[in-house]
Amino acid sequence: MATKKSKKSDDAPDSERPVKKSSDKKKTSDSKKSTGDKPTKAAGGGGKSGQPKTPIVDDGPEEELRLGPLGNKVMTIAGGIGVVGTGAAVGLGAMEGQWAHFFHSYLVAFFWVLTIGLGALWFVTLQHLTRSEWSPVVRRIAEVLGANIPLLAVMALVVVGPLLMGNHDLYKWADPAEVKHSLLLQKKSPYLNTTFFAARFVFYFGVWFIFSRLFLKRSVEQDSTGKPELTNNLWAVSAPGMILFALTVTFCSIDFVMSLAPEWFSTMFGVYVFAGCVVSFYSTMGLIVLWLQKNGRLSKSITVHHRHDIGKMMFAFVVFWAYIAFSQFMLIWYADIPEETVWFKPRLGEWLPVSAALLFLHFVVPFLGLLSKHVKRHRFGLGFWAVWLLVIHYVDLYWLIMPNFSPGKVPFSLMDICAWVGLAGLFLASSARTAMNLNLRPTRDPRLDKSLAFENI
Amino acid sequence: MSEKKQTKPASKEAPLYGLLAEYEKPKQLLAAAKKVRDAGFEQWDTYTPFPVHGIDPAMGIKPTILPWLVLGAGLTGATTALVLQWWTNAHDYAWIVSGKPFWSLPANIPVTFELTVLFSAITTLVGMLMLNKLPHPSSPLDFSERFARVTDDRFFVVIEARDPKFDEGDTKALLESTGAVAVEAVPEDTKTEGRMPSVLVYAIVILTCAAIVPFALSAYAREAKNRSPRIHIVPDMDNQQKFKSQRENDFFADNRAMREPVAGTVARGLLRTDEHLYEGKAGGTWARTFPPAIKADAATMQRGRTAFGINCVPCHGPTGQGNGLVNKRATELAEGTWVPPTNVTQPHLAKQPVGQLYGSIKNGIRNMPGYGHQMSSEDIWATVMYLRALQRGQNATLEDVPAAQRAGMK
Numbered sequence: 001m002a003t004k005k006s007k008k009s010d011d012a013p014d015s016e017r018p019v020k021k022s023s024d025k026k027k028t029s030d031s032k033k034s035t036g037d038k039p040t041k042a043a044g045g046g047g048k049s050g051q052p053k054t055p056i057v058d059d060g061p062e063e064e065l066r067l068g069p070l071g072n073k074v075m076t077i078a079g080g081i082g083v084v085g086t087g088a089a090v091g092l093g094a095m096e097g098q099w100a101h102f103f104h105s106y107l108v109a110f111f112w113v114l115t116i117g118l119g120a121l122w123f124v125t126l127q128h129l130t131r132s133e134w135s136p137v138v139r140r141i142a143e144v145l146g147a148n149i150p151l152l153a154v155m156a157l158v159v160v161g162p163l164l165m166g167n168h169d170l171y172k173w174a175d176p177a178e179v180k181h182s183l184l185l186q187k188k189s190p191y192l193n194t195t196f197f198a199a200r201f202v203f204y205f206g207v208w209f210i211f212s213r214l215f216l217k218r219s220v221e222q223d224s225t226g227k228p229e230l231t232n233n234l235w236a237v238s239a240p241g242m243i244l245f246a247l248t249v250t251f252c253s254i255d256f257v258m259s260l261a262p263e264w265f266s267t268m269f270g271v272y273v274f275a276g277c278v279v280s281f282y283s284t285m286g287l288i289v290l291w292l293q294k295n296g297r298l299s300k301s302i303t304v305h306h307r308h309d310i311g312k313m314m315f316a317f318v319v320f321w322a323y324i325a326f327s328q329f330m331l332i333w334y335a336d337i338p339e340e341t342v343w344f345k346p347r348l349g350e351w352l353p354v355s356a357a358l359l360f361l362h363f364v365v366p367f368l369g370l371l372s373k374h375v376k377r378h379r380f381g382l383g384f385w386a387v388w389l390l391v392i393h394y395v396d397l398y399w400l401i402m403p404n405f406s407p408g409k410v411p412f413s414l415m416d417i418c419a420w421v422g423l424a425g426l427f428l429a430s431s432a433r434t435a436m437n438l439n440l441r442p443t444r445d446p447r448l449d450k451s452l453a454f455e456n457i
Numbered sequence: 458m459s460e461k462k463q464t465k466p467a468s469k470e471a472p473l474y475g476l477l478a479e480y481e482k483p484k485q486l487l488a489a490a491k492k493v494r495d496a497g498f499e500q501w502d503t504y505t506p507f508p509v510h511g512i513d514p515a516m517g518i519k520p521t522i523l524p525w526l527v528l529g530a531g532l533t534g535a536t537t538a539l540v541l542q543w544w545t546n547a548h549d550y551a552w553i554v555s556g557k558p559f560w561s562l563p564a565n566i567p568v569t570f571e572l573t574v575l576f577s578a579i580t581t582l583v584g585m586l587m588l589n590k591l592p593h594p595s596s597p598l599d600f601s602e603r604f605a606r607v608t609d610d611r612f613f614v615v616i617e618a619r620d621p622k623f624d625e626g627d628t629k630a631l632l633e634s635t636g637a638v639a640v641e642a643v644p645e646d647t648k649t650e651g652r653m654p655s656v657l658v659y660a661i662v663i664l665t666c667a668a669i670v671p672f673a674l675s676a677y678a679r680e681a682k683n684r685s686p687r688i689h690i691v692p693d694m695d696n697q698q699k700f701k702s703q704r705e706n707d708f709f710a711d712n713r714a715m716r717e718p719v720a721g722t723v724a725r726g727l728l729r730t731d732e733h734l735y736e737g738k739a740g741g742t743w744a745r746t747f748p749p750a751i752k753a754d755a756a757t758m759q760r761g762r763t764a765f766g767i768n769c770v771p772c773h774g775p776t777g778q779g780n781g782l783v784n785k786r787a788t789e790l791a792e793g794t795w796v797p798p799t800n801v802t803q804p805h806l807a808k809q810p811v812g813q814l815y816g817s818i819k820n821g822i823r824n825m826p827g828y829g830h831q832m833s834s835e836d837i838w839a840t841v842m843y844l845r846a847l848q849r850g851q852n853a854t855l856e857d858v859p860a861a862q863r864a865g866m867k
Binding site for chain 2: 323326329330333334336371373455457
């Protein structure tokens with residue numbers, strides 16, 4: 001152990017945790033005594049079926065576990081904004097008569113909410129897969145965000161529907177005239193055709209729906225029955241789930257975004273979009289945690305230690321994003337093959353300021369900003385960088401999608417903002433609707449004790 | 458542990474190392490640690506079977522400076538990598554790689570990233586060990602039977618006797634007041650030798666010597682001369698199963714590794730069917746006009762002047778009169794075989810068809826080598842155009858000067 005001591009230091013870090021004070025702790029130990037220490041064992045060696053079936057009693061701190069009237073409020077406001085925003089975007093698109101611009105704006109906004117939802121689904125899968133002990137108190141938030149898959153599927157219909165009806169404003173591989181002139185598109189047509197595209201869309205969202213539904217349903221079921229087998233069951237489900245998730249996210253990003261430039265390809269594209277999923281999801285979860293706590297929900301069970309971990313993951317995936325983005329760029333830059341560099345040509349031409357902004361505002365600045373542990377543990381610091389990353393994640397998607405529509409100039413307009421705010425509002429309202437009738441954290445998860453007592457330093 | 462006695466039989470008079478207090482629960486240990494901290498002790502520590510949350514503030518341990526060391530190491534690593542790559546590739550031995558600029562930042566990022574991580578990781582590990590004063594092979598506490606349970610289910614506070622505030626009676630009373638299960642006096646270690654075990658010493662000496670060997674061999678190899686063939690450490694990398702250009706290959710009937718292109722193949726840009734443009738001929742005789750692709754304008758003239766300056770001036774001189782620097786030097790050295798270059802402005806050359814001038818430049822004439830392999834057809838035609846201008850200038854009469862300027866010429 002380290003040996004430097006100072007008389008000045010006080011008990012400040014202790015007082016950060018009002019939860020773990022002696023009275024609560026005593027309750028825990030008492031209840032453990034009465035059940036013969038079984039809860040801990042069940043939590044520790046969850047894998048075996050012969051484990052004791054004693055329901056784990058939630059003896060966590062007393063606090064508001066439900067959204068209550070707040071849920072209705074969020075649903076009304078966010079839903080209103082969502083309907084107005086989406087309507088305004090459609091209206092502006094109709095007024096302009098430029099449906100191609102509208103579809104691209106919409107795709108950016110749609111991918112912004114989709115990546116958050118998929119990030120949430122990934123998070124839940126990962127926590128079950130690793131049997132994580134720190135995260136049960138924040139897992140329900142991710143389960144709720146991930147349960148938006150039906151809404152996201154409906155949103156995707158705005159992209160898939162017109163495509164099936166013969167519109168090719170977004171995807172030029174759907175245009176027979178274009179395909180006729182391009183040998184490459186003819187060769188790719190067994191994959192890039194509208195029927196198969198629609199079939200894949202159904203498959204992706206089907207897989208996500210099944211898993212997100214399963215994770216939320218079983219977790220909620222455990223709140224009432226307290227069966228530890230449910231946790232073990234989800235652990236088993238999460239392994240194939242993770243494999244399917246990796247494949248579906250990769251191919252979904254290839255289909256919806258990469259095929260906007262159908263002659264171009266990058267084997268890193270799926271991972272790039274995945275990095276964005278994780279960054280935006282952790283930022284969203286951080287913001288939701290801060291907002292819930294400000295409104296007196298989960299104010300005791302989620303501590304500075306959990307928020308610190310969320311901040312760490314934001315930081316880690318900012319670096320991961322930069323690593324992937326740079327790897328993709330450097331390989332193409334170094335090889336300098338025209339069919340690969342063509343994608344970067346507009347992005348390093350008229351779009352160069354946006355590319356430079358991504359380098360600095362999606363990596364350098366947040367890297368330095370999130371480096372310190374004091375920032376991650378500070379409410380305002382965490383919230384500030386969460387908002388920052390969510391905004392720059394939008395810019396990132398805009399940079400992926402828009403140059404395909406307008407290589408010559410950045411066509412940022414009111415319509416983009418309307419679509420973004422609109423879909424975000426709908427996403428939030430749908431999340432609030434799901435969360436309204438649920439506890440905001442699991443109450444009888446076998447690893448809840450450890451999560452409540454989690455300490456980082 | 459500053460001074461330790463050499464091997465001696467254990468005696469009851471061994472000096473006191475410190476006082477050991479035992480606790481059953483982490484919570485009791487935390488409370489005790491706070492008391493000891495508040496009493497102002499400096500030389501003391503706590504020992505637990507597992508990390509106990511909150512022990513750092515309870516003991517009054519300052520936040521570690523390790524993150525700052527790691528930050529410094531990371532920045533040092535990044536700087537080292539960038540300076541290394543700039544120095545080797547852009548400054549000391551500038552070398553074009555893959556047609557990129559000498560100092561090409563994107564290509565330098567992977568090395569920069571790796572060195573940043575390497576320096577940070579090593580500093581984290583070594584810094585953690587050093588700040589914790591590890592490794593710590595022996596302690597007087599190892600001889601306390603009570604202390605053995607620290608690896609199992611007991612928690613301990615040890616206050617060392619060398620602390621200035623230490624007083625056997627008072628300190629013992631303090632520890633007892635913290636609710637310790639037991640307080641025990643631990644004597645100094647009189648059994649362990651105060652020096653490193655000789656096995657370790659030998660191992661370190663041998664490893665150090667062994668570590669020098671590769672460097673010594675490298676240094677020797679730099680100076681020594683040897684007639685035997687080089688040693689192939691990775692033979693299949695040095696002798697690869699492939700045929701290089703211009704080598705023999707028994708596989709093919711003509712025994713050549715390089716293959717001829719398929720008959721009738723024309724490389725991109727080499728289909729030269731335009732006889733006028735590429736050969737300077739029209740219907741088998743020298744063309745008297747410039748090909749249509751060559752425009753008679755200022756741009757072509759400028760291009761011709763540039764090409765003439767690069768290719769012709771060294772021998773023929775700036776005005777084409779055959780008095781270039783090469784000729785001057787050769788004449789000065791009185792080279793017997795030197796044939797002076799032609800004055801290209803002579804009247805009979807001014808009457809030659811442009812196609813013939815083109816042919817002379819492209820294919821060479823008498824002692825002059827052909828320039829077709831190093832000048833494009835367009836450049837040769839531009840040179841011919843500039844040559845025509847020189848010829849006109851050198852054979853001009855007063856009538857060629859605009860009427861307004863003739864007065865000044867006389």
